[in-house]
Amino acid sequence: xxxxxxxxxxxxxxxxxxxxxxxxxxxxxxxxxxxxxxxxxxxxxxxxxxxxxxxxxxxxxxxxxxxxxxxxxxxxxxxxxxxxxxxxxxxxxxxxxxxxxxxxxxxxxxxxxxxxxxxxxxxxxxxxxxxxxxxxxxxxxxxxxxxxxxxxxxxxxxxxxxxxxxxxxxxxxxxxxxxxxxxxxxxxxxxxxxxxxxxxxxxxxxxxxxxxxxxxxxxxxxxxxxxxxxxxxxxxxxxxxxxxxxxxxxxxxxxxxxxxxxxxxxxxxxxxx
Amino acid sequence: xxxxxxxxxxxxxxxxxxxxxxxxxxxxxxxxxxxxxxxxxxxxxxxxxxxxxxxxxxxxxxxxxxxxxxxxxxxxxxxxxxxxxxxxxxxxxxxxxxxxxxxxxxxxxxxxxxxxxxxxxxxxxxxxxxxxxxxxxxxxxxxxxxxxxxxxxxxxxxxxxxxxxxxxxxxxxxxxxxxxxxxxxxxxxxxxxxxxxxxxxxxxxxxxxxxxxxxxxxxxxxxxxxxxxxxxxxxxxxxxxxxxxxxxxxxxxxxxxxxxxxxx
Numbered sequence: 001x002x003x004x005x006x007x008x009x010x011x012x013x014x015x016x017x018x019x020x021x022x023x024x025x026x027x028x029x030x031x032x033x034x035x036x037x038x039x040x041x042x043x044x045x046x047x048x049x050x051x052x053x054x055x056x057x058x059x060x061x062x063x064x065x066x067x068x069x070x071x072x073x074x075x076x077x078x079x080x081x082x083x084x085x086x087x088x089x090x091x092x093x094x095x096x097x098x099x100x101x102x103x104x105x106x107x108x109x110x111x112x113x114x115x116x117x118x119x120x121x122x123x124x125x126x127x128x129x130x131x132x133x134x135x136x137x138x139x140x141x142x143x144x145x146x147x148x149x150x151x152x153x154x155x156x157x158x159x160x161x162x163x164x165x166x167x168x169x170x171x172x173x174x175x176x177x178x179x180x181x182x183x184x185x186x187x188x189x190x191x192x193x194x195x196x197x198x199x200x201x202x203x204x205x206x207x208x209x210x211x212x213x214x215x216x217x218x219x220x221x222x223x224x225x226x227x228x229x230x231x232x233x234x235x236x237x238x239x240x241x242x243x244x245x246x247x248x249x250x251x252x253x254x255x256x257x258x259x260x261x262x263x264x265x266x267x268x269x270x271x272x273x
Numbered sequence: 274x275x276x277x278x279x280x281x282x283x284x285x286x287x288x289x290x291x292x293x294x295x296x297x298x299x300x301x302x303x304x305x306x307x308x309x310x311x312x313x314x315x316x317x318x319x320x321x322x323x324x325x326x327x328x329x330x331x332x333x334x335x336x337x338x339x340x341x342x343x344x345x346x347x348x349x350x351x352x353x354x355x356x357x358x359x360x361x362x363x364x365x366x367x368x369x370x371x372x373x374x375x376x377x378x379x380x381x382x383x384x385x386x387x388x389x390x391x392x393x394x395x396x397x398x399x400x401x402x403x404x405x406x407x408x409x410x411x412x413x414x415x416x417x418x419x420x421x422x423x424x425x426x427x428x429x430x431x432x433x434x435x436x437x438x439x440x441x442x443x444x445x446x447x448x449x450x451x452x453x454x455x456x457x458x459x460x461x462x463x464x465x466x467x468x469x470x471x472x473x474x475x476x477x478x479x480x481x482x483x484x485x486x487x488x489x490x491x492x493x494x495x496x497x498x499x500x501x502x503x504x505x506x507x508x509x510x511x512x513x514x515x516x517x518x519x520x521x522x523x524x525x526x527x528x529x530x531x532x533x534x535x536x537x
């Protein structure tokens with residue numbers, strides 16, 4: 001078990017490094033790509049700053065607080081995009097019948113799918129997220145007093161949130177075994193989920209809040225950590241330390257997605273052409 | 274010849290009728306984003322009743338009109354033309370006994386009519402049902418709105434044509450296209466209503482061709498533009514439309530002179 005996990009990790013690193021080296025061949029191209037991605041995502045973020053021109057607060061949260069949440073969500077989603085984008089393209093793999101070839105190779109199926117589209121330019125979004133968090137810390141009127149627990153929670157939250165985003169992609173890919181028209185629906189939970197998590201959860205109605213806490217637990221990734229950092233009470237009377245449960249929710253959701261995926265792989269019938 | 278272009282538009286309209294589920298899924302995404310933005314504005318307007326002449330109901334109508342009209346005017350990640358350039362199929366279209374630019378304009382116009390009927394109207398209806406925002410404006414503004422939407426759709430087509438045709442010079446033009454799309458969507462008003470932009474940024478946005486794509490039709494429908502302002506906005510739209518179309522034709526002509534096709 002441990003042996004095969006180590007082999008998988010080595011293979012993963014090998015497959016990713018192969019693409020990294022290929023993209024690093026065109027250094028100027030890569031630099032402009034990352035910069036472009038940074039600018040585009042930053043333009044999206046500027047909407048937050050613009051709205052806080054005419055409006056002083058968003059349901060009690062100041063611009064610095066919303067920006068902090070927005071930046072954390074960007075970093076979280078950036079990691080998910082960096083490591084999971086290959087899964088997002090899965091409908092293409094199925095449609096072209098390339099999945100047959102993937103199945104024939106003596107290596108983990110998920111491993112091959114996940115590494116099929118590793119793009120360094122996605123570092124642009126993570127960079128943007130870090131820049132926004134730094135900006136947010138300056139915008140907070142009293143700054144932020146970091147403790148070991150806060151640092152730990154932010155790390156756990158970002159990691160768990162990324163795992164949940166990737167699990168959503170995996171669920172979307174699983175649907176591709178039966179129908180190819182699912183990318184748009186997955187987009188609602190990935191891009192839509194990112195947009196939704198970029199704003200404080202308490203502005204939404206109870207149904208949406210409960211959905212993103214207890215069904216697709218994305219709120220554990222960045223909203224609960226942000227509440228903890230900013231001394232805000234979490235929703236539904238959850239205890240302030242509820243964010244520390246993020247890895248548990250991510251593992252549960254990820255295990256569910258993984259099980260669905262394995263079921264799909266076992267029932268895969270080729271497009272047959 | 275006009276009948277040919279109408280036929281091209283009709284066939285692209287009919288082709289889209291097949292993808293019923295894709296359209297429904299896309300509409301679900303539009304509605305989801307509409308819901309998010311509505312909650313953001315409901316929370317923001319708790320702090321003050323109006324901003325830049327918009328109250329909460331105006332803003333929610335603006336949000337839903339944007340979600341409803343985006344696919345009519347600015348279909349993002351539209352790379353159909355770029356893909357024919359990369360694969361070389363473009364040569365078949367260039368060789369057709371019709372005008373290349375008008376051919377693509379008619380194709381896209383047909384698609385826009387499809388999205389007006391099957392995406393725009395149901396999306397706005399969903400907004401009406403979910404947030405009780407009512408119709409965006411009075412019936413008497415409809416003729417001006419219709420004219421402005423035709424101009425806006427033309428602007429959207431010309432703009433998308435422009436960033437696609439770059440593929441004649443750049444092999445991987447998708448990155449450029451992606452950036453162009455986000456800039457256009459931003460300055461058309463889909464991220465923040467243009468009236469909320471700060472001073473200089475708003476001026477630039479309102480004079481840019483992007484405002485004419487979505488913001489102008491939306492503001493006209495909502496009755497925010499009237500009299501001389503309305504005429505000025507329509508005139509600016511028309512001027513940008515002529516300019517972008519001429520540019521599109523010039524670039525096509527330049528590309529057609531240097532196009533070399535691989536293989537047999």
